[in-house]
Amino acid sequence: MRIVVPIKQVPETSAVRMDEATGTMIREGVEAIVNPLDLFAIEAALRLRESGGGQVTVISMGPPKAAKALREAIAMGADSGVLLSDKAFAGADTWATGLVLAEAIRQLGPFDLVICGERATDGDTGQVGPGIASFLDLPVATYVSRIVSVADGVARVHRLVEDGYEVLDVDTPAVLTVVKEVADPRLPTLRGKQRAKAADLPVWGAAQLNLPADAVGLAGSPTRVVNIFLPKVARQCEKFPAADEAGIAQAADRVVALLKERALL
Numbered sequence: 001m002r003i004v005v006p007i008k009q010v011p012e013t014s015a016v017r018m019d020e021a022t023g024t025m026i027r028e029g030v031e032a033i034v035n036p037l038d039l040f041a042i043e044a045a046l047r048l049r050e051s052g053g054g055q056v057t058v059i060s061m062g063p064p065k066a067a068k069a070l071r072e073a074i075a076m077g078a079d080s081g082v083l084l085s086d087k088a089f090a091g092a093d094t095w096a097t098g099l100v101l102a103e104a105i106r107q108l109g110p111f112d113l114v115i116c117g118e119r120a121t122d123g124d125t126g127q128v129g130p131g132i133a134s135f136l137d138l139p140v141a142t143y144v145s146r147i148v149s150v151a152d153g154v155a156r157v158h159r160l161v162e163d164g165y166e167v168l169d170v171d172t173p174a175v176l177t178v179v180k181e182v183a184d185p186r187l188p189t190l191r192g193k194q195r196a197k198a199a200d201l202p203v204w205g206a207a208q209l210n211l212p213a214d215a216v217g218l219a220g221s222p223t224r225v226v227n228i229f230l231p232k233v234a235r236q237c238e239k240f241p242a243a244d245e246a247g248i249a250q251a252a253d254r255v256v257a258l259l260k261e262r263a264l265l
């Protein structure tokens, strides 16, 4: 079975800071790590390979330092990695990111599954996985909490839904985005770290992917950040002090009247 896992390098903080003037994230001075939710995707892929054989390839679109994320995945057990890095990729929105990842996956050759994380902890849209599926014209199952089996061109998965889970058969090749429940990520081994250090990581740019410069990066991104602001939460508050039974009854009447005024009762 051939599995591709797209992984993103993200800042090691949940408090992502934005440059209000340019509308981009401030990445300087923040340690970069593998998107924590992608570790579950890597683990799910490794377990499938361990049970059914095959190859796990990790890919990442990012600056040259994103190679570190690929090496971490190889240290966990991935077989190979490809870095998608080009100045032309800078400023990509989820559309342009999905396009580059999809073209890279196409060029890697036949595969059975693409396994993405649920979402990246910085951009946080959860759009890239379904975007890849759309560019490759493949079925997609999101919020996958268990991969039951992959055999005879069908992946049986459990999808988390609001009141439980859904059992779904998806024709392969397919794209899955997985949630934490899918598998607990393993730690890299010393041997894995040594292999990762020595691993050859090809770097592909727009030319290798046969993508014109105006289809990638900021030029190929239909999304524009027009304004960034912290939402102001303003609450109107009315207190009903109730010291005795009569006061409680009065307060209750007032609450009921207020709810009716607002058509909430």
Ligand SMILES: Cc1cc2nc3c(=O)[nH]c(=O)nc-3n(C[C@H](O)[C@H](O)[C@H](O)COP(=O)(O)OP(=O)(O)OC[C@H]3O[C@@H](n4cnc5c(N)ncnc54)[C@H](O)[C@@H]3O)c2cc1C
Pocket: 005, 006, 007, 008, 009, 024, 025, 035, 037, 038, 041, 059, 060, 061, 062, 090, 091, 092, 093, 094, 095, 097, 101, 115, 116, 117, 118, 119, 120, 121, 122, 123, 124, 125, 126, 127, 128, 129, 221, 223, 224, 225
């Ligand atoms: C106008 C605009 C400008 C932007 N400019 C920049 C910028 O200059 N620099 C910048 O870093 N970001 C920029 N962003 C953010 C960037 O678009 C997103 O971070 C990126 O497209 C991925 O989306 P996401 O983080 O929401 O990923 P999600 O959709 O939440 O990620 C889901 C999954 O997709 C996969 N994935 C996502 N991104 C990658 C990746 N790069 N490589 C491999 N796998 C991946 C992972 O498996 C991940 O778990 C910009 C966004 C907009 C709208």
